[in-house]
Amino acid sequence: MNGPSAHGERTSQHDNLLGRTRAVLPSWLAIYYDEPIEIERGEGRYVWTDDGTRYLDFFGGILTTMTAHALPEVTKAVADQAGKIIHSSTLYLNRPMVELAEQIAAVSAIPDAKVFLTTSGTEANDAALLLASSLRRSNQILALRNSYHGRSFSTIAITGNRSWSPTSLSPFQTYYVHGGQRYRSPFAGLSDGEFIAACVADLRDVLDQSGGDVAALIAEPIQGVGGFTHGPDGLLGALAEVLREHGILIIADEVQTGWGRTGEHFWGWQAHGFTPDIVTFAKGVGNGLSMGGVIARAEVMDSLGANSISTFGGSPLTSAGALANLRYLLDHDLQANAARHGPVLIEGLRALGSPIVGDVRGKGLMIGVELVRPGTGTPGDPAPELAAAVLEATKRRGLLVGKGGLHGNVLRIAPPMTLTADEATEGLTALIAAIREVDGGLA
Ligand code: PLP
Numbered sequence: 001m002n003g004p005s006a007h008g009e010r011t012s013q014h015d016n017l018l019g020r021t022r023a024v025l026p027s028w029l030a031i032y033y034d035e036p037i038e039i040e041r042g043e044g045r046y047v048w049t050d051d052g053t054r055y056l057d058f059f060g061g062i063l064t065t066m067t068a069h070a071l072p073e074v075t076k077a078v079a080d081q082a083g084k085i086i087h088s089s090t091l092y093l094n095r096p097m098v099e100l101a102e103q104i105a106a107v108s109a110i111p112d113a114k115v116f117l118t119t120s121g122t123e124a125n126d127a128a129l130l131l132a133s134s135l136r137r138s139n140q141i142l143a144l145r146n147s148y149h150g151r152s153f154s155t156i157a158i159t160g161n162r163s164w165s166p167t168s169l170s171p172f173q174t175y176y177v178h179g180g181q182r183y184r185s186p187f188a189g190l191s192d193g194e195f196i197a198a199c200v201a202d203l204r205d206v207l208d209q210s211g212g213d214v215a216a217l218i219a220e221p222i223q224g225v226g227g228f229t230h231g232p233d234g235l236l237g238a239l240a241e242v243l244r245e246h247g248i249l250i251i252a253d254e255v256q257t258g259w260g261r262t263g264e265h266f267w268g269w270q271a272h273g274f275t276p277d278i279v280t281f282a283k284g285v286g287n288g289l290s291m292g293g294v295i296a297r298a299e300v301m302d303s304l305g306a307n308s309i310s311t312f313g314g315s316p317l318t319s320a321g322a323l324a325n326l327r328y329l330l331d332h333d334l335q336a337n338a339a340r341h342g343p344v345l346i347e348g349l350r351a352l353g354s355p356i357v358g359d360v361r362g363k364g365l366m367i368g369v370e371l372v373r374p375g376t377g378t379p380g381d382p383a384p385e386l387a388a389a390v391l392e393a394t395k396r397r398g399l400l401v402g403k404g405g406l407h408g409n410v411l412r413i414a415p416p417m418t419l420t421a422d423e424a425t426e427g428l429t430a431l432i433a434a435i436r437e438v439d440g441g442l443a
Contacts, residue, residue: 032403033395042069045416045423047400055395058415058427059402063224063256063366066284067328068418074287077324078317086317090310096319103326104295109267110279114301117293117314121255121282122150124292125218128278129154129172131296132216132249135303140173140210142203142217142248144180146406148225149218149253158218161226161406175210178202179239180220181229183359183370184379184406192232199231200238207246216249216278221268224256227405228361228368228412237273249300252276255292256366259284259326260335261417263342263364271363284417287325289318334417338364341424345413348428356386356439365419368404369411369435374442382407386438393434399427 018036038050047057047069057065067074081096088094101115108115118124133139143149147160157170160180179199182188187198207214217239222230240250257268258281269276277300282292290312294301312318329335342364349360349369358372358380371387372380387409394401402412415427 032391034392037395044068044070045419053398055398055400056415056423056427056430057400058394058413058431059400060284060414060416061288062283062402063261063414064283064286064288065416066259066261066287067325067334068287068416071287071325071328073324073328074289074321078289078321081317081320084316087312087315090314094314094316094319096316096323097314100314100319100323100326103323104281104285104293107266107326107330108279108295109270110275110295110297112298113295114298115293115295116301116310117291117319118282118310119290119312119318120150120292121253121280122152122155122292123313124255124280124282124294125149125155125251125253126152127294128218128251128280128296129158129216131278131294131300131304132251133172134305135300136215136247136249138213138215139171140175140214142175142177142206142210142214142243144219144223145176145178146180146223146226146229147176147218147220147253148223149220163406163408164225173210175206175214177206177217177239179231179235180223180226182231183229183361188379192234195232196235196238199235200242203239203242207242212246212248214246214248216251217243218251218253220253220255221257221271222262222363222366224366224412225404227370227410228366228414229405229410230361230363233271234273236269240272240274240276249277250274251278251280253280255280255282256414259329259417261338261364261366261414263335263339266335285326286318286322289321291318291322329417332418335364337419338417341365341419341421342367344421344424345428348432352432352435354435354439356383356442357435362413365414365417367413369413370405371409371411374439382409384408387411389438389441390431390434393437394431397430397434399430399434401431 039047040050104115105113141158143158145160149155149159156165158174160176187195252269260266279295355374359370371383373383404412
């Protein structure tokens with residue numbers, strides 16, 4: 001719909017919403033597309049822009065729309081709760097918050113689990129770092145190279161992907177270890193077992209340099225912003241064995257990987273044969289509502305030697321919505337749905353055999369396609385300009401996908417987990433056509 005709306009406001013095409021965005025919001029907020037779009041509404045796996053154009057959403061609002069856009073169960077739970085009370089704070093008993101925490105603890109696979117609710121993944125990781133560093137009385141943190149953990153001062157400080165980190169000042173002494181990604185790793189050519197052994201040796205070397213006085217390792221089981229990259233199954237468990245020798249805690253950042261998205265397990269860490277001390281989550285749990293949190297054994301969670309409060313974390317409104325969302329996910333076994341459709345997408349993309357596709361990887365509905373300059377070997381030279389061109393070409397075909405990776409050359413595919421077989425085919429067909437359009441234009 002163009003022109004004045006029922007309320008006398010004008011749509012983005014006419015009122016220069018992009019110009020107004022640039023004028024009033026920070027220049028460092030990334031925006032997709034040469035002609036950015038304004039998403040006005042969503043339903044199921046589709047979204048519509050202000051001019052009525054429909055797109056199949058293969059990025060799920062950065063993996064945040066976990067079940068579906070406008071899922072009636074979530075919408076109703078939020079509306080019902082808003083009609084009762086929106087906010088009360090952690091100073092009073094809060095039934096939706098407790099019910100949500102109980103549900104999360106029940107599926108956490110963490111023994112004796114307690115849950116602290118936050119409003120974002122950044123805040124969840126902040127809280128996890130606070131817990132670990134105060135428990136271990138150390139400000140030394142281990143993180144994976146190429147990682148991303150948030151945009152606050154402390155989470156930026158431990159983020160391995162330096163393009164997201166504007167400052168070298170840090171409240172932490174951070175050490176980075178190998179294992180988060182394979183395609184561009186110095187250990188890329190090794191077998192799974194050899195790769196894991198090389199990462200363990202690297203960790204031991206880094207620990208020697210640190211003196212061993214480290215609070216925690218934080219790790220994404222599949223790196224999200226880093227381009228949906230991961231090491232072999234079992235890697236984090238092998239690192240955990242070394243860390244346990246020193247009493248070092250392990251934080252699994254499940255902000256992108258949790259809730260069955262990887263298909264094979266409910267949590268990404270479960271592919272690695274160990275149990276983390278602390279797990280952080282956000283994004284999908286609220287289906288778009290601002291919700292995140294920390295899960296830890298009671299002994300770890302309760303160790304914080306100070307009073308605390310959270311004004312917005314676990315608000316009745318977001319808790320009610322997240323609870324409805326999680327119940328839907330569990331009742332409909334969306335993990336199985338991710339396991340069903342993910343391999344079809346991965347195989348379809350691998351079969352494409354395009355000279356600009358250097359690597360197709362991922363698990364379940366979390367798939368990375370790394371674009372490279374043709375004829376530059378393995379790993380090929382990163383091609384962020386080709387990724388940008390494919391992004392534009394998918395948009396022209398009514399498909400939204402994400403982009404990421406250290407070099408900005410990885411397409412990220414992560415549709416809502418209610419994806420149907422027809423939608424998987426529709427998205428794959430559009431994506432293949434877009435890649436073909438770009439690789440065909442290079443001749
Ligand atoms: N951790 C991971 C793995 C993420 O991917 C992100 C966001 O992309 C964050 C933490 C930060 O979450 P938020 O953007 O909700 O603060």
